[in-house]
Amino acid sequence: MATSNVTEHLRRQALRRADREALVDGDRRWTYAELDADVDRHAAALRDGGIAAGELVGVLGRNTGTYVVELLALARLGAISVPLNWRLHPNEQAYVIDQAGITGLLYDDDFADDAARLVAATGVRTVVANGDRVVAGAGRLAALLDGQPSGVRVADAEKGPDDVHRLLYTSGTTARPKGVVHTYGNLTANHLAQVLELELTAADRILVSAPLFHVSGLEAPGLAIFVAGATMVLTPTFKAADIARIAAEERITGMVLAAQILFGLLDLDPPPDLGTLRYLLFAGVAPSVRQEVKRRLPHVRLVDTFGMTELCNGICYLDAAHEQSKLGALGAPFPGVHVRIVDEHFRPVPPGEAGEIVVRGEKVSPGYWRDDEANRRTRRDGWFLTGDVGRIDADGYLWFVDRRTDLIKSGGENIASAEIERVIARHPDVAEVAVVGVPDPTWDEVPKAYVILRDGATVTAEGLREHCRAELARYKVPKYVQIVSSLPRNDSGKVLKRSLRDAPPAAPGPADASTGSPAGSPGAADAPAPAVAG
Structure with missing residues (x-):
């Protein structure tokens, strides 16, 4: 090319x-x-x-x-x-x-x-x-x-x-x-x-x-x-009111919005003037929310997508002709991009069957800088392994099924649970730690840490968050820290993070530092930056 x-x-x-x-x-x-x-x-x-x-x-x-x-x-x-x-x-x-x-x-x-x-x-x-x-x-x-x-x-x-x-x-x-x-x-x-x-x-x-x-x-x-x-x-700024004002004043015809900003726009009173807008690009929004947006903005093309930094943004956009008939789909692949769904043996699966999403094409990054191990892990036979689970229907449209299990997506930011675990594990009072993403009404997900303390330890949940704040960006500091006596494991001893994610929320207390506005949660000045593609 x-x-x-x-x-x-x-x-x-x-x-x-x-x-x-x-x-x-x-x-x-x-x-x-x-x-x-x-x-x-x-x-x-x-x-x-x-x-x-x-x-x-x-x-x-x-x-x-x-x-x-x-x-x-x-x-x-x-x-x-x-x-x-x-x-x-x-x-x-x-x-x-x-x-x-x-x-x-x-x-x-x-x-x-x-x-x-x-x-x-x-x-x-x-x-x-x-x-x-x-x-x-x-x-x-x-x-x-x-x-x-x-x-x-x-x-x-x-x-x-x-x-x-x-x-x-x-x-x-x-x-x-x-x-x-x-x-x-x-x-x-x-x-x-x-x-x-x-x-x-x-x-x-x-x-x-x-x-x-x-x-x-x-x-x-x-x-x-x-x-x-x-x-x-x-x-x-990322504030909904500012975006609405600029969109009206500058006669904006297209924009990308993170889900939380979209919700903020919908809540504005009076409603924003988006008469010149012809497309709105966003991801990770439930079909019911998409329908509500369409009801309020019937003249706007609503574009869902699947993308990653490794794919130089999106690899598919939902087209205007199929907004309703393919509601919930992420679109068909871009020109020059091939998407395949494979099983655990890297064999293509039939249409409609779920498997790992793998991608190849001119938009796909050649690799990670100075990281041969990561490149070996994520490349195979010319394909990039996204780690995400999806399916492709008989018409060639991609549908998202599940995300990479250990990646926390908070307000458009990718947060590696292993990075937070590494920091918490360095605290002298900590014996073991597991971090997962838990639902949050504003940021989609926020980090929660489950921690087993050493015998005789005196550190509190708030003390562990303070320890994290000294080394991590604020949006990575766990919103919740729960002190536990054990972690769920499989037969080989690996921590079952799915069980932790699916666990009912613990009532806030001395062992679970979950206040109304914890120091580790995003505030107005620290709101996760809007993004669509991770």
């Missing part, structure tokens, strides 16, 4: 649609001509600041126009971007930086303290401050931009389909985040699929509310917006 640098689309749009609006960030607006020129200036500035082609560069910031321009500038230079999850604990961010081999870091003012810790603790050597808070040894983006001559141009680095565009770190079923490789070939395949499946045109104005460190922010449709010559509109 022929592949080029994604930023070449900006050159093309700057010629064909110079005055059309390309990017909106609050009061800041870029036409395609202005965006292309700004990407040139930033690429030259970052180059002068020490960022080189082939270098891995972490980006630590919220959804802003500067963030988008920097990602594009890094691609134009031929550097490899690594969007960093700002909700992670600095210790977790430091692990990502060291595991990836990141040597450059761009950061916003909000994360200057984290940046200072990362510079001191890791091998980062080139640092650029996007704002006014400059840590030791960092250059200032504004000064680097001021040093660029008028009309500066930077040639797009030549890229082939196997060249690495970026790494996205995702928490899976292991205790440490894994770096998913996205190649330029992956992006080319995804952008083509997004334009075709969402029927994107230059008239579209797409709202991006999912964070740009998530695949759903970057690729659903994300950068494909620029391929279509459409307009990307950013929202700085």
Whole structure:
């Protein structure tokens, strides 16, 4: 498949649609001509600041126009971007930086303290401050931009389909985040699929509310917006009221929403003005909720999907023609994507029968960065093993059956139970621990820890949460900690997590720290970032 640098689309749009609006960030607006020129200036500035082609560069910031321009500038230079999850604990961010081999870091003012810790603790050597808070040894983006001559141009680095565009770190079923490789070939395949499946045109104005460190922010449709010559509109918050206001003011035609944000929109009074909206993309919503959304927004195409970071976002979208007849299905595979359902012996199963979902195609990541063991575990004969259970009906539509058992999905974030277990197990009072996801009305699932204490232990449930807060992002800290005397096991001694997930909730008490608003649960400032594809 022929592949080029994604930023070449900006050159093309700057010629064909110079005055059309390309990017909106609050009061800041870029036409395609202005965006292309700004990407040139930033690429030259970052180059002068020490960022080189082939270098891995972490980006630590919220959804802003500067963030988008920097990602594009890094691609134009031929550097490899690594969007960093700002909700992670600095210790977790430091692990990502060291595991990836990141040597450059761009950061916003909000994360200057984290940046200072990362510079001191890791091998980062080139640092650029996007704002006014400059840590030791960092250059200032504004000064680097001021040093660029008028009309500066930077040639797009030549890229082939196997060249690495970026790494996205995702928490899976292991205790440490894994770096998913996205190649330029992956992006080319995804952008083509997004334009075709969402029927994107230059008239579209797409709202991006999912964070740009998530695949759903970057690729659903994300950068494909620029391929279509459409307009990307950013929202700085995940609040339903803000999204509704921006959608009305900016005449939004399409957007991705996490389930909790969708529920928030439905609860707004008065109802939001979504008259220009033509599609709404979301996942993990019950058919009854989907029907209610359709009743309220009969003119909107409701798009369900199955996707993962490893698949460069979704691999299927439910089409408008089958919204009702295939209610609950996730759609048929994208062009260039093959989906198969297999049994435990990797044999294809008949239509309608459940089994593991495996995928191959141009959108599928070639693997995890510097993790041969994970690649061996998840690849077989050219197929990627999702670990999820599904079925394909006689018409070729994919239906989701069950999720990977040890992965907790909380408000769009993937949380590895093994990571939490590893932290709790290091407490000197803990003998054994098992962590599972339990239902939550707001976040879908939240972590719950079942803990066996050592003889003579004095730690409390709240003390164990405090121990977790010292090492984990707040959304990973168990909302519930229950002290138990034993854990259910099978004949081989393995803990039966399904039994723990299916157990009735214990009444809150001294052994089960489950308060109305526990310190470990997401608050307004820590709400799990909206995402569709994990």
